[in-house]
Amino acid sequence: MKISYNWLKQFLNIQLEVEKTGELLTDLGLEVEGVEKVESIKGGLDGVVVGEVLTCEKHPNADKLKVTTVNLGTENKVKIVCGAPNVEVGLKVPVATIGTKLYDQDGNEFKIKKGKIRGEESHGMICAEDELGLGKGHDGIMVLDESIEVGTACADVFNIETDYVFEIGLTPNRSDAMSHYGVARDLRAGLIQQGTNLELITPSVSDFHVDERVLKIDIEVSDKDLVPRYDGITITDIEVKDSPKWIQNRLKAIGINPKNNIVDITNYVLHELGQPLHAFDATKIRGNKVLVKTLDEGTSFKTLDGIERKLSADDIMICDVDENPLCIAGVLGGLESGVSENTTSVFLESAYFDPVSIRKTAKRHAVNTDASFRFERGIDINMTKYALKRAALLIEEYAGGKLSSDVLDYYPEKMEDFQVFLSFKNTYRLIGQEIPKETIKNILASLDIKINSATEAGLGLTIPSYRVDVQREADIIEEILRVYGYNNIEFSHKLNTSISFDKNVDIKIENIISNQLVSLGFNETMSNSLTKPEYIELTESFKEDNNVEMLNPLSNDLKVMRQSLLFSGLESVSYNLNRKQNSLKFFEFGKTYCKYEKGYEEQKHLMLLITGNKTKENWKLKTEASDFFYLKGVVNSLFSRLGLNDLKTSPVKTDVFSEGIGLSLGKIKLVEIGVVKRSILKKFAIKQQVLLADFNWQNILDIVSTKSKKVKDLPKYPLVKRDLALLIDNKIQFKDLHDLAFQSERQLLKHVDLFDVYEGDKLPDGKKSYALSFILQDENKTLNDKRIDKIMKKLQNSFEKNFDASLR
Numbered sequence: 003m004k005i006s007y008n009w010l011k012q013f014l015n016i017q018l019e020v021e022k023t024g025e026l027l028t029d030l031g032l033e034v035e036g037v038e039k040v041e042s043i044k045g046g047l048d049g050v051v052v053g054e055v056l057t058c059e060k061h062p063n064a065d066k067l068k069v070t071t072v073n074l075g076t077e078n079k080v081k082i083v084c085g086a087p088n089v090e091v092g093l094k095v096p097v098a099t100i101g102t103k104l105y106d107q108d109g110n111e112f113k114i115k116k117g118k119i120r121g122e123e124s125h126g127m128i129c130a131e132d133e134l135g136l137g138k139g140h141d142g143i144m145v146l147d148e149s150i151e152v153g154t155a156c157a158d159v160f161n162i163e164t165d166y167v168f169e170i171g172l173t174p175n176r177s178d179a180m181s182h183y184g185v186a187r188d189l190r191a192g193l194i195q196q197g198t199n200l201e202l203i204t205p206s207v208s209d210f211h212v213d214e215r216v217l218k219i220d221i222e223v224s225d226k227d228l229v230p231r232y233d234g235i236t237i238t239d240i241e242v243k244d245s246p247k248w249i250q251n252r253l254k255a256i257g258i259n260p261k262n263n264i265v266d267i268t269n270y271v272l273h274e275l276g277q278p279l280h281a282f283d284a285t286k287i288r289g290n291k292v293l294v295k296t297l298d299e300g301t302s303f304k305t306l307d308g309i310e311r312k313l314s315a316d317d318i319m320i321c322d323v324d325e326n327p328l329c330i331a332g333v334l335g336g337l338e339s340g341v342s343e344n345t346t347s348v349f350l351e352s353a354y355f356d357p358v359s360i361r362k363t364a365k366r367h368a369v370n371t372d373a374s375f376r377f378e379r380g381i382d383i384n385m386t387k388y389a390l391k392r393a394a395l396l397i398e399e400y401a402g403g404k405l406s407s408d409v410l411d412y413y414p415e416k417m418e419d420f421q422v423f424l425s426f427k428n429t430y431r432l433i434g435q436e437i438p439k440e441t442i443k444n445i446l447a448s449l450d451i452k453i454n455s456a457t458e459a460g461l462g463l464t465i466p467s468y469r470v471d472v473q474r475e476a477d478i479i480e481e482i483l484r485v486y487g488y489n490n491i492e493f494s495h496k497l498n499t500s501i502s503f504d505k506n507v508d509i510k511i512e513n514i515i516s517n518q519l520v521s522l523g524f525n526e527t528m529s530n531s532l533t534k535p536e537y538i539e540l541t542e543s544f545k546e547d548n549n550v551e552m553l554n555p556l557s558n559d560l561k562v563m564r565q566s567l568l569f570s571g572l573e574s575v576s577y578n579l580n581r582k583q584n585s586l587k588f589f590e591f592g593k594t595y596c597k598y599e600k601g602y603e604e605q606k607h608l609m610l611l612i613t614g615n616k617t618k619e620n621w622k623l624k625t626e627a628s629d630f631f632y633l634k635g636v637v638n639s640l641f642s643r644l645g646l647n648d649l650k651t652s653p654v655k656t657d658v659f660s661e662g663i664g665l666s667l668g669k670i671k672l673v674e675i676g677v678v679k680r681s682i683l684k685k686f687a688i689k690q691q692v693l694l695a696d697f698n699w700q701n702i703l704d705i706v707s708t709k710s711k712k713v714k715d716l717p718k719y720p721l722v723k724r725d726l727a728l729l730i731d732n733k734i735q736f737k738d739l740h741d742l743a744f745q746s747e748r749q750l751l752k753h754v755d756l757f758d759v760y761e762g763d764k765l766p767d768g769k770k771s772y773a774l775s776f777i778l779q780d781e782n783k784t785l786n787d788k789r790i791d792k793i794m795k796k797l798q799n800s801f802e803k804n805f806d807a808s809l810r
Contacts, residue, residue, distance in 0.1 A: 004256035005185050007166040009274070013186035014193075014200050020166045023189070030192045031484045032179055033171045042163040042251040043135045044109065049102030050134065050156040051075065052146060055093045063120040072097055072128070075153020083124040088142035096134060096144050096156050098127045105135065136160060165255045175471040177379035181276030184468070191448035191485050205274070207391040213404040219287055219349050221410050224295035228318050229331070231354040231383050232294055232412040233390050236284055238347040240264065240403035249400070264341045264348060267396045269372070276381060277352060277389035278373035282320075282328060284347040286339040289323030292349065294331065303327045304337045305369075317363045318355055332360040332377040334369050347406070350397070352390035354383040365554065382468035383417050419452075419467055424478050425460040432479050435491050445485045451478070508703050511644070512591060515608070518643055522636060523617075524587040524610070529570035531593065532560035537569040540682050543656050548596045563595035567609040568658065568678070568694060575611055576686040584690070585614030585628075591699065608697035610636065613690055630661065631757060633693040634675055637665070644706050646672070651755050653737025658682065658694070661759055663736060667705060673697045721752065721779040724794050726801075727810040728772050729765070734805050739774060746800040747793050750785070753777035771810055 007020055016023060024034040053072040056079060061067035067085050074080060074097060082097070089095070098104055102114045114127055131137035131144055134156070150159060170185070178184050183204070190202050217236040223229045244250070245266040253260050253269060260266050268279040299315040311330075313319065318331035328339040332355040341348060361378035364370060387409060397403045430436045446453060446463065451472075455462035465472050472478060483491075516526065532552065538544050543566075550563035564570060567590055578586055588611040596603045612633055615625045641649060646667060654662040654674050662676025678692045728739070736756045743754045758773035765771060778785060778793060801807040 003170045003172045003180065005168045005170055005182060006252060006255045007168065008163065008255070009165075009182045009252055010186050010189065013183055013203050014190055015203075016189070016193075016200070024168055026192050026196075027168065027170065027185070027189065029484070029487055029489065030188050031173070031176070032185060032188060034168050035171045036169040038167045038169065040165050040167050040255050042165075042247070042254065043160070044105045045103050045111075045135075046162050046164065047096075047134060047155070047157045047160065049114075050096050050098050050129065052150050052152055052154045052156060052159060053080075053095055053097035053128070054152045055089060055091050055095060055128075058089055058091050061120060061122060063122070067120065067122075069122050070128070072126070073152050074099065075151070080125040081123055082126050082128055083119040083122050084128045084143065086128065086130065086143040088145070089128060093143075094146040094148055094150055094152070096129045096146065096159075098129055098133075100126055102126075104129075104133060107132070163251050165251075167255055174379060177376060177381060177470060178276075178468045180376050180379070181273060183275050187450075191445070194448045195445065195485050195487065205392050207388060207395060210391045210395055211405070212408055213398075213406065215407055217284060217347060217406040218290065219284065219407070219410075220291045221412050222291065222293050222295075223412050224293070226414050228296075228356045228359050229294050229353060230356070230413070230415065230417060231386055233352045233386050234292065234410050235350050235390060235394055235405065236347065236407040237350060237394060237397050237401075237403040238284075238406040240346060240348060240397060240401040242341060242343050242345050242401065246400055262341065262343070263401045264345070264397060267393055267400065268350075270396070271389055271393045272372060272376075275385060275389045275392065276376060277385045278332065278376055278381070279389065279393050280320075280329060280335055280351045280373070281341050282335075282339050282349040282351065283341055283345045284349045285345075287322045287328065287349055288326065291323045292328075292351075293321040293323065293325065294353075295319060295321060295325075297321070297325065297327060301327065303330070305330065305334045306337055306340055307334070308337060311367055314363070314366055316359065317366070318359055320351070330363060330367070330369075331355055333364050333367065333374045334371060348397070348403075350390060350394060352386045352393075354381060354386055362554070380470035382466075384467045387411055417467065420465040420473055421454075422463045422465060422473070422475055422478055423460055424463055424475055427459070428475060429460075429479050429482065432476065433483055433491065434493075437482070437486060441486065442482055445482050446478075449481055449485065451481070507707050511703060511706055514643065515640055516589070516591075518640060519589045519610075519636075522587070522639075524589045527571065527574050527588045527590045529567070529574065529590065529592070530560065531563055531595065532556075533562060533564045533570055534559050535562045537685075538562075538565065540569075540685055541657050543658055548598065550595045550597050550602060564592075565594055565596055566696070567592050567594065567607050568682075568696070571609055571611045571694075572678075572683070572686045572688065572692070575613060575692060576688055579613075579688060579690070585616075585618065587612050587628075606699040606703070608699045608702075610693075610695040610697075612636075612693040613688075627691075628693060630675070630677055630693060630759065633695055634663075637673055637675055637695050641665070641672075644702070646702075646705065651740075651753070653735055653740055655735065655737060661736075663756060670701050670705065671698055672702055672705075717779065717781070719780060719782070719784050721777055722785050722790055724776050724778065724790065725757075726774050726776070726794070726798065727758075728774065728801055728807040729769055729810050730772060730801075730805055730807045732761075732768050732770050734807075736772065738805065739772065739801065742800055742804055743774075743776065743797055746797055750778045750780055750793060751776060752779050 020037060024037055028034050051074055053074045055070050056073050057071040059069050061069050067083055068089055070082050070084055071079050072082050098114045100114055100116050103111050105111055116125055128143045131139040172179060179188055190200055193200055217238055219236055221232055221234055223232055242262050242264055245260050245263045249266050249270050250260040253266060258269055264281050268281055272278050296315055297313055297319050301313040302310055303313055304310050319327050320329040320331050321327050329335045355377050357378050357380045360374055364374040394405055398405060450466045452464040453461050454464055535549060538546050552561055555561040571588060574588060575586055590609050592607060594605050594607055612628045616628050616632055617623060619625055649665045649667055652664050654664040659676030660679045662674060664674045665672050673695055675695045678694050683692055740754050744751060755775045757775055760771040
């Protein structure tokens, strides 16, 4: 938020230096993040002086140029080439001397240099209005008053105003300080604490009176909870034109471009008093009546920015008698009802709208205006009528208007000020130091907090309506402390610290695995739990009905809670690939969220994502692409580190993977490993293979934290491993082969694993190659070759018979 120092001086006769004022504001909780020097004319016309044209002759080499000699008040006269049609001998003119910096209408700087124009030297520039930023005229050079002395700085002639603007990082709760009056009010309290008691000067509205009651526009409010107060007045016979320079200077200083006197005055009062106002062209209000209500869902309305918007049934709207929408209340005006250069009468609105409703409307339409910024944080309901009168008087003075109606004030239920009891004991306890009671009372008085009763135990207080953030005793204590000064609180120079030991087993296990993954070259990522709802459409594994949706989403990209860590992980992969990081190893611990009929469910997961090469490029090592079996090796090493062995491998049927397997302990599923389908990768513009391991981390934690360590004898008889490479149809999955193998040999077959998959142009169409390993063991005797060969032949025959498989 920008606050002008000169503007503050209209409320307080401050004698402090700018730096000291900034320090005091920061101490009061209005943190000054920067101070910028600004001038009513950029550059302050530094180097521009009043000159007198002594000679003026036609340029010998150009028909439209003239060569002049100009007196700048020095001994040496300067020669300047000028193309203006109105330059002539005897004129007093503004001259930009060599080295002067001027600025064009876009704020771009250009420097005046000595040069030659068509062969004639030129030592400066005689300026037009627009070249100095003093107006828009460019028909010729500016002609100054003859009485002005030659050599006078133009900054003095045109009363260039220098100002300093504070950039304040305002916290959201301090809506009372969202104006120059509010900041001055706080500054006064801080000065009183330092021993300087200044009067807070408020703009007078004592001259307010109705000129003639010729135009009355009635007000009807349909919901007093949404609109507790609504004020309006009509002003006729106005002339829409430029604002006076002093208003333009104030607005420019805080970064607002002046438009016309009516709009500028509403903006001026907004930033002066913190009360948003809106001016309607009164002739556009049919039936001379304003209805404040909601409209049907989907009603079309074109706003000031030219956008056709579909209204919500919850948007507060300003309408006329035909329910024709004129304005989205507290957010944005309508294109058709705004003030234009042809406007001759206005209806001026000042209101208090429900903050929650305004916030939802602004977010719903993705609009953030100065008005909505204040309404949604809560303004002072007792300021509406005063601000309306203040703006009406300014319009009367600077637009020639006449006040044509009484102030219509809809305020059915007066909002009572909040009552709080302040305990001295709690004050001393929270502050950590005893502050004199009289000091506390003086601070409260300087903050307009009324003391209703006083006892030895504490004070009964009434909070002013503009302090919507002060509702509790703790809030009062915070107010006392910030005005008293945090720097005035004594503190011990002794440093105390405590050492805590983490007894959380889950965190320890997580750290063990994290360290191992980092040692294997992985990087940890942390992504948002909110994601895009359309990601669910990429797979049938997740259902839209299971989405946990946000009631008030920040954007459509952050609308639902994630059902999987995969998609946010692929966003990270895509981001890095686009920046030429082609070999990636990521891991993330996170939660997934689902909604079921029985309620909501959170699950902890660990996700691994691998793409590109196993190792970085090195002259000594040959690069090798990461593959499914590399990922499987990483997964097995993690389980080995956790003491989880003898895991069961089973096929996984999911449309997330083109190929995948699952590892489980008994019936408890621990992880799914596979190659992410290309159709999913295409959504993220990823063209290279990505490998995924999705651990059910909660299951792993449950097992590791409760698993007892068992010791058993090594097998007396050795196990036997045999491999088969089978050529099979593409549609056949590992699960099919796995299940058939155990159906064929139930007694001695202990384990079936998939260790290679090949699909390439060297194979027949529609075929792929699976390499399977089989573990055989007899617990009573050693298996001989004859028996082993018999089992493997039986398995081969089963595969050939049921799946038309053949050995490679």
